[in-house]
Structures are given as structure tokens and as C-alpha cells.
Amino acid sequence: MTDTKYTIRGETGDWEVVVGLEVHAQVTSNAKLFSGAATAFGAEPNTQVSLVDAAMPGMLPVPNRECIRQAVRTGMAIDAQINRWSRFDRKNYFYADLPQGYQISQLYHPIVGEGAIDISLDDKNPDAAGKRIGVERIHVEQDAGKLMHDQHPTRSYVDLNRSGVALMEIVSKPDMASPAEAGAYLRKLRSILRYVGSCDGNMEEGSMRADVNVSVRKAGDELGTRTETKNVNSVRFVMAVVEQEAKRQIDVLESGGRIVQETRLYDPDRNETRSMRSKEDAHDYRYFPDPDLLPLELDDAFLEECRASLPELPDTKRRRYEALGITPYAAAVMTAEVEAARWFDALLDTGVAPVAAANWTTSELFGALNRTGRDIENSPVSPDQAAELLGLIADGTLSGTLAKQVFEIMLETGQGAAEIVEERGLKQTSDTGEIERVIAEVMAANEDKVADYRGGKDKLFGFFVGQTMKAMGGKANPGVVNDVLKKMLG
Amino acid sequence: MTDLTDLGVAAIRDGVRAGTFSAREVAEGFIANVSKAKALNAFLVETPDHALAAADAADAARAAGETLKPLAGVPIGMKDLFCTKGVPTTAASLILEGFVPPYESTVSANLWDAGAGMLGKLNMDQFAMGSSNETSAFGNVISPWRRSDGGNAPLAPGGSSGGSSTAVAARLCPAATGTDTGGSIRQPAAFTGISGIKPTYGRCSRWGTIAFASSLDQAGPMARDVRDCAILLEAMSGFDAKDATSLDLPVPAWEAGLSGDLNGKRIGIPKEYRVDNMPAEIDALWQQGIDWLKDAGAEIVEVSLPHTKYALPAYYIIAPAEASSNLARYDGVRYGLRDLPEGAGLQDMYAATRADGFGDEVKRRIMIGTYVLSAGFYDAYFTQASKVRTLIARDFEQAWAKCDLLLTPTAPSSAFALGEKSADPIAMYLNDVFTVPSSLAGLPAMSVPGGLDGAGLPLGLQIIGKPLDEQGVLNAGLALEQRAGFTARAEAWW
Numbered sequence: 001m002t003d004t005k006y007t008i009r010g011e012t013g014d015w016e017v018v019v020g021l022e023v024h025a026q027v028t029s030n031a032k033l034f035s036g037a038a039t040a041f042g043a044e045p046n047t048q049v050s051l052v053d054a055a056m057p058g059m060l061p062v063p064n065r066e067c068i069r070q071a072v073r074t075g076m077a078i079d080a081q082i083n084r085w086s087r088f089d090r091k092n093y094f095y096a097d098l099p100q101g102y103q104i105s106q107l108y109h110p111i112v113g114e115g116a117i118d119i120s121l122d123d124k125n126p127d128a129a130g131k132r133i134g135v136e137r138i139h140v141e142q143d144a145g146k147l148m149h150d151q152h153p154t155r156s157y158v159d160l161n162r163s164g165v166a167l168m169e170i171v172s173k174p175d176m177a178s179p180a181e182a183g184a185y186l187r188k189l190r191s192i193l194r195y196v197g198s199c200d201g202n203m204e205e206g207s208m209r210a211d212v213n214v215s216v217r218k219a220g221d222e223l224g225t226r227t228e229t230k231n232v233n234s235v236r237f238v239m240a241v242v243e244q245e246a247k248r249q250i251d252v253l254e255s256g257g258r259i260v261q262e263t264r265l266y267d268p269d270r271n272e273t274r275s276m277r278s279k280e281d282a283h284d285y286r287y288f289p290d291p292d293l294l295p296l297e298l299d300d301a302f303l304e305e306c307r308a309s310l311p312e313l314p315d316t317k318r319r320r321y322e323a324l325g326i327t328p329y330a331a332a333v334m335t336a337e338v339e340a341a342r343w344f345d346a347l348l349d350t351g352v353a354p355v356a357a358a359n360w361t362t363s364e365l366f367g368a369l370n371r372t373g374r375d376i377e378n379s380p381v382s383p384d385q386a387a388e389l390l391g392l393i394a395d396g397t398l399s400g401t402l403a404k405q406v407f408e409i410m411l412e413t414g415q416g417a418a419e420i421v422e423e424r425g426l427k428q429t430s431d432t433g434e435i436e437r438v439i440a441e442v443m444a445a446n447e448d449k450v451a452d453y454r455g456g457k458d459k460l461f462g463f464f465v466g467q468t469m470k471a472m473g474g475k476a477n478p479g480v481v482n483d484v485l486k487k488m489l490g
Numbered sequence: 491m492t493d494l495t496d497l498g499v500a501a502i503r504d505g506v507r508a509g510t511f512s513a514r515e516v517a518e519g520f521i522a523n524v525s526k527a528k529a530l531n532a533f534l535v536e537t538p539d540h541a542l543a544a545a546d547a548a549d550a551a552r553a554a555g556e557t558l559k560p561l562a563g564v565p566i567g568m569k570d571l572f573c574t575k576g577v578p579t580t581a582a583s584l585i586l587e588g589f590v591p592p593y594e595s596t597v598s599a600n601l602w603d604a605g606a607g608m609l610g611k612l613n614m615d616q617f618a619m620g621s622s623n624e625t626s627a628f629g630n631v632i633s634p635w636r637r638s639d640g641g642n643a644p645l646a647p648g649g650s651s652g653g654s655s656t657a658v659a660a661r662l663c664p665a666a667t668g669t670d671t672g673g674s675i676r677q678p679a680a681f682t683g684i685s686g687i688k689p690t691y692g693r694c695s696r697w698g699t700i701a702f703a704s705s706l707d708q709a710g711p712m713a714r715d716v717r718d719c720a721i722l723l724e725a726m727s728g729f730d731a732k733d734a735t736s737l738d739l740p741v742p743a744w745e746a747g748l749s750g751d752l753n754g755k756r757i758g759i760p761k762e763y764r765v766d767n768m769p770a771e772i773d774a775l776w777q778q779g780i781d782w783l784k785d786a787g788a789e790i791v792e793v794s795l796p797h798t799k800y801a802l803p804a805y806y807i808i809a810p811a812e813a814s815s816n817l818a819r820y821d822g823v824r825y826g827l828r829d830l831p832e833g834a835g836l837q838d839m840y841a842a843t844r845a846d847g848f849g850d851e852v853k854r855r856i857m858i859g860t861y862v863l864s865a866g867f868y869d870a871y872f873t874q875a876s877k878v879r880t881l882i883a884r885d886f887e888q889a890w891a892k893c894d895l896l897l898t899p900t901a902p903s904s905a906f907a908l909g910e911k912s913a914d915p916i917a918m919y920l921n922d923v924f925t926v927p928s929s930l931a932g933l934p935a936m937s938v939p940g941g942l943d944g945a946g947l948p949l950g951l952q953i954i955g956k957p958l959d960e961q962g963v964l965n966a967g968l969a970l971e972q973r974a975g976f977t978a979r980a981e982a983w984w
Contacts, residue, residue, distance in 0.1 A: 051593060055819040057586065058573045058595060058698040062734045090815050092863070094840055101818020156836075158823075286863035288872060291705035291812050292696075293734050
């Protein structure tokens, strides 16, 4: 890791930035946290609302086991303390998007305690530039509904589809010290959640959003007063909030002002944060244990099942790839997204040589996907098809150049590599007789150059290789061409 | 011919089964009684069609030679706290005026499944908050009882299940449902000379019952006698996956298990229940009850429940705290009353709707509950009260080492006159002093009539049992009933 600490230069000197993130991640589950209503994104307003979600009189919440399981698995994935006994509390406040008049959450006894997430600031060398960010807790809670103020001149509309959907609130410690660290933390958390399958990490659809806590201080000083910027919905915006908010705070402090503890909003169009409400008008949420629910008690069998169902996580997978000889960079690239890692694991399972496979995947496949704007889930080439192509390279049937050509045809037609080689005669030749004949023709057509080469112009060797390959339509085995040329040019 | 409305649940059930009379005759008899008893104001909604349909179904089943359901032919009254599909349900509050639930509470559904029919929705204290039925937004329920000293002051039927107690005592229905949060089944039963049992917390599903204080609310039956209570409770109880606090246990055959023989049972007499200023008549009845249980074969032991005196204050912190949150949903947005003044915003609508919709007692408890949960007061009140609750439960657990059941008076007085205590909330709250501790501990408890006081008003005795020991409670209640020979009834004046 670079030793240069991130600081912002102000008029009075250098300022350090202290960042903590509270990430709300929607739990992947077909049903809501305390009702059987569906959770699909994009449904018609108020079509995914049960009597419980609408807070009809006498309706009661019943915990959804799957949501609890996902929270526990997430906790296990960040090596966190799993609390066998936890409890739901009510957070009371009135608002039109909150039919019950309270949100069921976990203030006093969260289901997951302290854990940690390792981030990396250098893709090329993830282990060397690592930092461990503490996670304070994870608790589960209900989401609120959605208000729409732009549908009618004098009325607001409310959509309760999201009301009661399960969220995990993942609270970090104030361990991040720069926009880059905040970004890396959020990306890594998202990666882990997607590996675990507990959240789809889709920030555009609001499945993941962050409250960004920022404060500034001079080196060695106590923590400054923090502000909380709510509901930031992309990695880029989180990084921008850290930077803009830190700068704003420094300006305030250096012009003799004071930072007020308050809630702020980020305006991406103006790239600035704005005050939403200060601590003085903060709600008194009157948290207390929800009397409709018994404490959650997790038994050994449940915990065992949660643990057993965890997949290999990104860091472990990356180290496994590195142990196979794959470069740390390629290993990091391939493990960042769970879909890519799954695809590559399937490729490895075919028995291909890992290093060659990694190089081909990160350069050829990822390049092609980038070019065509596709993601790996929709890759036109399956791991088995890739294995077939890699096999033809390994056994010398295809040269690098030919392999590229075959891959292009695979992308276009969806055909298998062997079939393409067969149909189009793209097979590489190592037939020395044929190669000798072509070289003889090339030498005959370039007698002056042969003379120059023999006179000591060694550099012309490449010219003969190029001419021979060209004459053979790229299908000659480059190693054999080299050997024969050396012999014939003498 | 006997007046069919003099019959209780068991007699009606057996008579319908035997063909002694038809279920329709029974339903019609009670429907007639209901329509003649408007002066009591016990019913908020009358549903004769519901009762008749169930009766006809019972008669048809009998005619077809089918096995009759456990409550076939039995019409009952439903406290208006239970949501009933297609039938207005208000919890006796203006804030729910016009609300017609599109769903049936689990308890009422269980009763209909057992063959019972509904005569109507019964008046009650608003949101079950009250001990006299004077907090209903739809007028007081008047007890059928009058003092024998010639005083004609209308008396309180007890609360919050005051419509239920009056309806059963006045023969408007053979039995009714009640709910009990701190005594709301037992105290009105005692005031009107009927029986009522609050089962172990979790026996009856709370799903579809409008919540007052979730950790305390339990449904239970109110009826003429112990057997009828057992029959009804069997039908009302049972595990419900829709209530996370529901007990996943089979429902015992309580009626079949009834026995007034208490040989081998030890009955505890908690010394802390001898409170100051308790009328001598109640003390005397308590002693009488002790003698009756001894006569039934029980051994009497004195026990101590040292934290009893803290129960009432703890209850009046916990129950309002939960209520303040449970009642937040009545906001004018989705159902019931909406008061939207000209030019009002969201907060104005909340304020106007809740100001107009809730009665004074409900507002008082919402304010108390909000206060005790507020930052800075939470530990001093709510946390402390929760600790007291734990200690109360421990008191009972320790008592169970020495005895199987407890005998106490149900209430510290007989029925008082309407208006007598309504200006003094504390005096009103003191009515719950004997019923609240067992509510806080979630224990089964029942009130059975023991006798009349000097003014000719009923007094009740309370049996408290171990968790899940409804059978023990019912059996001790039966032993008392057999010896008390309580046959007094209110003279019809309405």
C-alpha cells in the first residue's frame, strides 16, 4: 500500500477524512420480512401488499425464515459474530410511507455483531495494498413504502410494494480514510453479498444504498463532528460525497464555523450535499422490543446449515487462483464479480491449464464481452466451448493468431472451435515439407534480402517469418517456420 | 316450555343434538332478547342473519344425520375487538367508524368452524381500555344488575368486555367472547355474576383481534358457568402460524377433563392480595372460597408473591407503551376516520383524525405510553417496568413450588355506579389490582361467581394457574361453582 495518506490541503494545513458507511441491502427473498407478499421489482404500484404490509387492524408480523438465514449467512461471510439470541424492536414515527407507524428493526440486539471486510486499493497487487475495515453490526429491518409527489397537483401517492421488504443494515466502523477506500469497501461488500446470494447488489434498482458518515480532523486530533448523507445509490456517488462533504466541512471549519451533526442529501447534478434536517429536529423514535414477536433464537442445526451453504468467497477464491500460478491481477479481476468467477471455475473444472485459461479469459473473453457490451452471464461462449478452443491451442492445432480468428467466428456463429477448424480448414500446419516449399519460394522471390541476411543483416529474419506466415495464410506453426528458416537461410 | 334463552352453551348444544328443540328456535329466542334490550346498549351491531344461518346449518346437518359440530346451534356474541369479515368492527372507537374488515379473526373463524353463529358485535371500552365500559365511543353499557337497596343508579358492567358481560348476564346470548389484557374478562365477569377465563398467553391467536397491548392481550370466553367456558375455550384456542406468539401445542379436551374433585391439589393463598380498604364482604367471600376448596379436597397453603404491589404500576407503563405504538396505524390514510381540514397537510390530517377519532382514555394511554418510551425516560419507566414484570413472573414460579393453583378475589369491589370513578383514572385503574399480575405473567386465570354482597351485587373469585394448566383452573372453578350454588340473576328491568 502506498504510504501517502489521503489528505485534503486546506488553508490551515492538511486534513484527514474519516468515513463510515451504513449500507442498506435488500435481502434476496421471494417474500417480505414479516409477510408473505412478493418482492419483485417494478410491479404495478400496490400489487405486492398484504394485509400486514398495509397495517390493517389486528394484523401481525411473522418472521420470514429465509430473510433471517440470509442475514446470518452474510454475517458468516464477513467473519462476524453471529448472535444466537436477537430481538426485533419497533422504531416509531409517523409518515405516509410507513403504514404501521413504526418500522420493525433491531436496535438493541442485532442478529450479527462485529466482523470485518478486507479491501484492496491496488488491483494489480491486492494483498500488498490491503486494509481491513471493521463492521460494527448487521441487523435486519423492514423497508418503507414509496411516496410519489409528482402524480397530482395537490395529492401525494403512496406505493406500498416495498413496504415490509427485508433489508440488512450493514454498519461499518469509521475505518475508511478516503473516497477510494469508501469506494473499495462498497465494491467489496457488494461482491461478497452477491457471492453469498443475500442481496443482488443492484444499486440502480435501489437494492443497495448507503448512508455516508463523514468527518474531518487534523492529524492526531480527536474525531470531528460527523454528518450523515442519506441514500446514496452508486459507488461513484459515495466517493463523490466523501470528497465533497469533506471539502465542505473543511471550508466551514477554516472560516471559523462549526460542523453540526445533521442529515444531508446528495445532489448528483450539482455534485454537492445539502442539509436535510439537523439533530435538533431529529425524531425521538421511542425504540422498544416488538411485543408481537418473540426473540429470535438460532439453534446449531440452523447455523450449521447457514455455514454449509456458504460458497467460496472472493478472497479465498483469489488466493486459490494465485496458487495455481495465475497472476494476482488476473485472479483479482476474475473474482471481483461472482458470475465471472463462476464461469471461470466451470472452465477450470474441464481440466484446462489454469494460467493459459486465465490469460485467455481476461484478455480474449473479457475483451470481447466489453466490445460487444455483454456481461458474462450472457456470454456467447460457454466454459465448455472455451475449453475446446484452449485445447486446440494447447495441442498445437491452433496458433495464437488462428485462435483469435476461430474465437471471432465462435462469437459470431456460436459454433464450436473444432467444428470451425474443420469446416474452414483453419488448422495450423507443422508439415515441414510444405513449409520448406513455401520458404524456398519466398527466398526465390527475395534473393537480394537473402544476400543481405547472409551478409549479416540478422534483423531480416523477422521479414522472412512474416512472408512465410503470410504465404501460408497464418496456418503455419510459428516454431516450425523458425526452425526451417534458420536451417535454409543458413 | 322452558325459555330456551335460559339455557347455557352445553344445554343448547345437547338439546339441539338430541332434537329437543331446533337451533333456529334457540337463535330466534336470543335474537328477540337482543332486540328487546336496547336499553342495555350491549350490542354495537346486531347480526341476526349470521346467527340464523349457523342455526339452519346445524338443523340441516342434524336432519341429514350428520355428526354435529362442537358448537352447532349455539349463537354467541362477539366482542367488537375481533375483526369479523363483512361486519363492521370498530373497537368501540370513532376512529374505526365505517371499517368493515375483509377478513375474519382466527378466534372468530375457529368459532364459526365449530358451528357457532354470531348474534352481533358487543360494545366494550374503546380499544379495550377501561374497567367500566364507559370509554366506548358509542355509549355506556348498562349492567343488568341493580342494587337491592332501592338505589336505581345504573351500574357499570365492568370492562373492557362490558358488552359481553351484560349480554351474557341479561340472557341476550348464552356466551360471548371477551379479551383480557389486565383483567378485561375476569373483572366484568365478576361484576355481572358470570364466569370467564383468560387462557395462557398464546393459547388463542391474536390474529385479526385489534391490538391493545400485544404482549398481554388474550381472548377468552365469558359464559354462565365453568363447563360452558371450557367448551368455548376449546373451540377458540389452537396454534396459528399467523401469530408469532401463538403456542404450537394441541388443545386439550378441557370439557372432558372437568372434575370438581381437588384431592391432592394444593391451593395457594397469596398474602399480598389482602389489600388495604378491601370491603369486609370480599374478604369474607375469599375465606368462604378457601373453605369450599378445602371441602373439595384441596390443601390450602399460604404463599407470598412479594412483588405484587409493583404489578399495577408496571402494567400501566407496559400496556400504554405498547398501545401507543399499536395505535399509530390509525392515521386516516387507509381506513376508518379521515379528518382532512381544508388545506391540511399530512401532519395536520394525522393530528385532526386522531384528535377526533380517539376518546379521552385512549389519548391518555397513548400519551402515557409515548412518554414512558421517550428518550431520557425509557430506562426509568419502560426498562424498570420490564424488570418488574420478570420479577412478578418469578414470584409465581416460586409459588408453584408450594402450590398448584392460587385463589384470590377477582376485583376489590362489586360493580360501581356509572360515573362514580370515571373522573379518577387512578381509582379506575385500581380495579385491576388482582387481575394484572397474572396477565403480566401470561398465566391462565378465571373468575367464577361466589356470592352477592350486601347490596345484592355479584362478587367473583379468581383462580390463577400454572402456564398451560387451564384444566386445573377450570376444575377449581368448577369446585367453587358446585359449592357456591350461585343462581342469582338480574331482574329484567330493561
